[in-house]
Amino acid sequence: MVTVTPIEMDGMNFTAVTVKLPKTNLLVVSNDIGYIMCGALDVDLFNEALADRKTVAGRARGVKTIDQLLDAPLEKVTNASSAYGWEPGITGKEALMKLT
Numbered sequence: 001m002v003t004v005t006p007i008e009m010d011g012m013n014f015t016a017v018t019v020k021l022p023k024t025n026l027l028v029v030s031n032d033i034g035y036i037m038c039g040a041l042d043v044d045l046f047n048e049a050l051a052d053r054k055t056v057a058g059r060a061r062g063v064k065t066i067d068q069l070l071d072a073p074l075e076k077v078t079n080a081s082s083a084y085g086w087e088p089g090i091t092g093k094e095a096l097m098k099l100t
Contacts (some may be wrong), residue, residue: 005066008096011083016066027069029092033099036074038063038090054080058095070096084089 003018007029017038018064027038034056041059058074058081077086077095084098 007066009093012097012099014096018066027063027066029069029096031096031099033083034058034096036060036069037094038069039075041076043078046078046080051079055062056081056084056086056099058086058090058092060092065089 001020005016005059007014007016012031014029014031017028017030025038026040029036036058037060039059039061041057043057043059043087045056046053055078058077059070060069062070063069071091073089073091074086074095076088081095084095086095086098
């Protein structure tokens with residue numbers, strides 16, 4: 001099952017996507033600039049093999065819901081996300097609020 005939900009936070013609009021898979025959930029919250037995601041995101045792939053894409057993304061591990069993803073500290077972020085002030089340890093919501 002796939003659930004797509006609009007989210008408004010502090011006047012900014014995002015899209016939350018939950019994909020229910022066997023024994024896990026795939027979670028993403030995004031806008032036109034970047035996104036945060038559950039542990040399935042391969043940050044190293046974007047920093048190395050796909051660096052030319054300059055993808056703004058961050059990963060939180062151990063989350064099972066969109067709310068947990070927003071509240072969790074990002075374990076890893078892409079190199080391109082530093083342009084928006086992202087760094088490991090920032091919460092998902094804090095990171096998204098910097099995407100202006």
